[in-house]
Amino acid sequence: MFVDRAVGIDLGTTNSEIALLEPSEREILVYADRFGRRTVPSAVAWDPKAQAFVVGRAARARRGQTPGPIESIKRRMGQAVKVAVGPHELTPEEISSKILAELRERMREDLQARSGDVEVRIARAVITVPAYFDAPQVEATRRAGELAGLEVAAVLQEPTAAAIYHTWKSQLGDGTGGRQGGRAAPPGGNFLVYDLGGGTFDVSVLRCLGGEYQVLAIDGDNFLGGDDFDRRFAERLRRMLVDKGYALELDVRGSAEDAARFARLVHVAQEVKESLSTSDVVHLSKTDVLIDQAGEPVSIEMELGRAEHEEAIRDLVETTIACCERALARSKEVAGVGLADVDHVVLVGGSTRVPMVVRRVTEALCSGKSKCVQPLQDQVDTCVALGAAVHAAQLGGLRIGDDAMQARFTTPLVGRGERLRVGLELERAPEGTAELGVVSADGSELGRAELASVPAAVRVECALGGEEENAARVEARDASGRALASLPFALYRGELKPRASALSQPSVVAKDIALEVLRAGRRERKVLIPRGSGLPLSTTHELATSDRSGAVVLRLLQNRLPIKTLMLEVPADLPVGTPVTLELKCDEAMRLEARAEVAGRELWARVEPAAATPASAEEIEALLAESEEVARGLWGRDAHAFRREAEPLSAGLREVVGTDPDKLSALATQLRHLIDEFKTAGGGELSPPLHRFEHVLDALRRTVYRAQGALLGMDATTWERRIEDLDARGRAAWDTSDAVAWRRVYNETQALLETAQTQELGAQRLDDPTYLARRVAGLVAWSVAIERSLSDFVPSRADEVRGLQLAERDRLMGALRTKVREPLEKLGETKGAQDTRRALDGIASELERIENAVERLPSIGVVTERR
Template identity: 65%
Template sequence: MFVDRPVGIDLGTTNSEIAMLDPSERDLHIYADRFGRRTVPSAVAWDPKGEAFLVGYAARQRRGKTPPPVESIKRKMGQNAKVDVGPHALAPEDVSAKILAELRARMSEHLGKQASEGIEVRVDRAVITVPAYFDAPQVEATRKAGEMAGLDVIGILQEPTAAAIYHTWKSRLGDGNFLVYDLGGGTFDVSILRCLGGEYQVLAIDGDNYLGGDDLDRRFAEKLRGILVARGYALDLDVRGDEEDRQRFGRLVHLAQEIKESLSTSEVVSVSKQDFMQDKSGENVSFEGDIGRADYEKAIGDLVETTITCCERALARSAETSSVDLGQIDHVVLVGGSTRVPMVVRRVTEAICKKSRSEKPLQDEVDTCVALGAAIHAAQLGGLRIGEPERKIMVSFTTPLVSQGSKIRLGVRVEQAPEGAAEIAVLRGMSGAEEVAKAALPDAAGAVVRLDVPLGEEPEHASRVALRSVEREVLAELPFALYRGDVRPRASALSRPSVVAKDLSIEVVRAGRRERRVLIARGAGLPAEVKSRFFTADQSGAVVLRLLQNRMPIKALLLQVPRELPVGTPVDLTLRCDDAMRMEARAVVAGQELWAQVEPPAAPRFDPAGAVEALLEEAEATSKSLWGTSATHYRAEADMLVAGIREVVATDPDKLQALCEKLRLLVDWYRGDPNETLSPPMARFEAELNELRRRVYRASGNLYGMDRSAWEKRLAELEARAMAAYEASDAVAWRRVFNEVQALDETAMQEEFAQMRLDDPAYLERRLRSERYYAQSVERHLVDFVPSSSDVGSLQVAERDKLVVQLQEKVLAPLANLTADTTDAAALRRKLEAINAETSRIDGARERLPSLGLVTERGGA
């Protein structure tokens, strides 16, 4: 006979755990080795001697050896990448599958030792957890890894929800709002959840896929390296380019980890580490000295504050969408081994608990509560399956086997039955024929039978489920147990624990500019469906529905339509997303229909640590902060660069780097370097002020109602106010004086033009230089244009080539024949104005190239 109870697995960045809820629901079983260790390192290595893969502690022990273990593979989940494990090149899901297979094997052995003789305990079904911030490809890769490990993945559960489920079960918490703070080895997540009637709803999520305990260790390891360098050791390390340096820094990280763990219980740690590695000159390195908790906290303080900022963003989102702010939080839950760091507990208590209804954070089983919560949810989803293949009987109990009352209502599904079976019955005891409940087998395969079974006062009742013939002959039976006792709260099977990790949006045209329109917002519960109506914006012969996840492209749906199709023709889009973030889209326009399965988007191959995504977000924020001619000039440049980046992010690393560098320089010029405290940067303020000075000194009379002397006083006053604001780091005053200078410059420019003699040779000379620069700029942008990788790319290239020819014939060639040295100034001015009009037309058409076929939100636009 076999017993199959689904397990919960926390597939962690640093460590992983596996657990199962006992059918009595009184205990949670979690795997522990003979040393009592309940976690398994998420490490895989190749043993060259045994020519076999190693997993867990055996793999971790190969640190510093060749070949080294692969760790923190969770950070690569969902990426189109390979990692070397000895002689093997494995995808991230392949590595994770080996960890899951190891967990499965160990749990099966662990439960088998506890089982009665003749009982086979199977570990075939599982709920696997993922960070709340995981996106579609990462979720799908996790599911695939489970299947490769031989598991039937009956659910993917987000880690904060699992932690909330465990604490609700353990502490018998009622309905309420949770803030789950999960600082693991490699990732940080925060989720705001609402529990109502056993159903969990995720209200908001935030976090950082590249911030965890590993980063705290590396940060302090760098401090230790600095101390050792000051003591004369040769430790100027090239961690990226030199394998030996990487191993040296790895030993410093391990030392930092030991110090971190010691400082969790002591204010000061005396460290004496003799000859624990060699420096670059071959000298043995020793470290002796006292390390105080304050030293450690100073080194990691900004990382901890980053997590608090994530919490504040999640709470702001929750307050906006669900009116649940910090004051409505009932429980603050700490998850992950890194929450043992005293500074983390203190900052969470100060910044969150003291302003909420939770006096202090819940901090129980921080390493394993996610796996334990997943086990509780797995039991709810998968019930208990028992069977005996030789006798062709297999049944599943879909309801708990525990009741507080004098009877229990069982849900039973007969999955396999011997020939002739017509009735199911529950019999009392391990032998005999005392029948306590019966029902006819349903005709529909897989239907659930409901049986009301009386219970006595005993805490456990031995029972049997029997399949009988029409003549009530027992054809096969299986033993099981029913229990009398407390029923702990657990998640309802109706819960929607999965949410959208990133906005799903579509690119549209608004007022001639490309914008994102969010279709399914981040934090929305899954499954979800949205229907939207858009309208054609041009007569390019194509309709393009470009779907984005956050700011990155997922898929472009292209419909070929007649060129004469009127602008403003309705385009109906339906987007569906299931609980695994598998998407499908359906579009209807002019009687044509297009349906497409939108596969989980492959992670951009050339976007390390989300750098491209962060740059696009910064570029979008910069655009919103600008106004006037600054905004016009910035958007003209930035829109084309952003469009190009989206097209090459997964195909061309060299072009991607070049485009990102251009966008980085553009953003830094208008907004400032990320390390600067004030925005816009000083260089841009000085450029704007100097441009205003030049206009003042070029003016022959009063400008804007002031003579040159008054202007000099005004300029000096503006510069003094700016310097005072800059030195005081007063962002509000700095922005105010910059806006004042920009407004004065734009007004002075208009007045200067109004006063200018249009036949002045100096004006004509500047105008000719300006037109040549403008034309060359448009030509450069046309040459640099990156066409779409979808079918619309051919339309864009054809239009681009046409514009290049027009620019050469109507702008560049005529400009080459013009000179400011002429006696007919009026004729030259007319020619320049005609050329400017043609250049502007071509430039406008160039800016619309990435928007060909895109839809708009307003009919007839």
């Protein structure tokens, strides 16, 4: 006979855990080794001597050896990369599957030792993921489970799992706990779950009513956790050691030896962090910690205080509080649940043991600001796995079987009344089975149900004995009532703790799903599925064609990065404004499907994971978001100049993500410089920078000095005083860091310059040789800039769109040569100022047309919103 109970697994960045809710539901079993350690390090390594993979502490013990362990692989889930593990090249999900397989086998061995002759199977699991994981990361986690030989019953967000555990453990009801009618009240109330693990941070706001869980809002950072605390303090240790004379000016990226040195300091920093969690001061005394760059052994002998550690990590902790505030603002917006409505703040993850974290969470989210006095902090390392185990029991039940018969109990086997209604699925039974019976150990019948066929699902009302554990068996009987096969099990008398009766919105979209559209001729994002939307969902959007390129291009973005490009070929004479329908479907596992229809043509596509990026996706998204923010803060010629340069760079960045690391780095650097040149004030350091103000002021001086007579009603003397006043006010604002005054004087100077140049142009003699020479120089510079834009243009990764774009780019290159460069070279043959001016006007018109076409290059076929 075998028994199979679904388990809950927390696949963590630093450590992982596996747990199982006992059928008696009195206790949740968490795997622990012979030393009582309930976590398994999330590390995988290759052992050259054994010629085998090792997992957990055996893998972590290979730190400093060659080959070393692979750790924090969770941060790379969902990326299309391979990682070297000894002589093997494995994907992140293949590495994670080895951790899951190790957890599964250790739990099976532990349970088998308790069960005697009954075979224990671990075949089904609920695996948890951070709430801030996106679709490719969730799908990679599911694949890892399947590669480990598990049937993945569900992928559950970690904060939801933590809330499920706390409602089960504390029997929380209606936000305050309590009982209803002599039994545990169903879980209730509003939860804020603060989950700070080794490598990721998540915050979720959940509403639980009558046992139904609903995620209202999420936020977080996939690259912030205890590992970052350790690296931050390791850098402080390094500087202290440099001050003591050690050669530790490390190049972690460029030197493997330096990377190993810094990794050793990180391990020391981790030990210091753990010690400072219980002590105010730690005396650190270590010899031969590492060998410095000069070959000298490094020894550490110093006292370190908690205040030093807190100063090093303060901004990281504040980042988590900011994430909480954003999540609460979102939940307030969508469901009216703000901080004052939160009943329970739950701390999850080993990094919440850091005293500063507990203190800041209490100050910012408790202490009278919400309904809880202090955060719940129970089993912070394992509560996610514990909650997943409770949910796994709800979904998977208890399966028992042998060669003749197999059944699965779908309801708890625990109750306090005289009778217990048991849900049971008979999955396999001997031929001729017509009835199901439940019999006690003494042979008396406890309940029965007739069967129309097998497999079958039935409810059997059973008499519940008076003992805490009441042995019974389930029998498959023929039409005459003769037992054909039976399986032993037990019914339990006791308290049935609350479970999640439903997960109406257990998962939400972690990041906006958007579409690139044209608005007023500019590329912008139209959010189709906002972050925080509950899953599953289906949404339909009506759009329209914007050109006659012969194609309709639908570029889907997650936040600001492309995840899929759909293209439909259409007749080139299809009218502009033809309706385009786009339907998106996203299931509970965040698998996304798209369907597009235009002019009777239809296309379906599954959205695949994005390729890995050499810079993190978060870094590129943040850069694109900052560019959008700068564009919104500019006006006039500054706005035009910024958008003209920023839009092609942004489009290029989206196209080379995951395909061209060198190009990605170059474009990101160009956009970073452009943002620094134009960025508007937004707190912190003043912006635009001082040199940009000086440039605008100098341009105003030159315009005034060129003027013949009064300009804007002011003579030269008045202008001189006005410019001196602007200069003095600007420098005073800069020196005192007065952001409001600085922006005001900058805008005033910019407006005066643009107005003065407009008047100057209106008064200019169009046949003046100086004016014509300036125009020629300007047109040459303009043509060079356009040619550079065409040379740097990055075409789409979608083959069909790429062909259209390259053909248009070549056409524009030809037009630039024949309609601009060649006419400019022939200007010397033109006789007379009037003919020269007419020729220049024609060249300028061509340049404007070509520039507009260059701006449209990335947008060929892109749709517009229907009006």
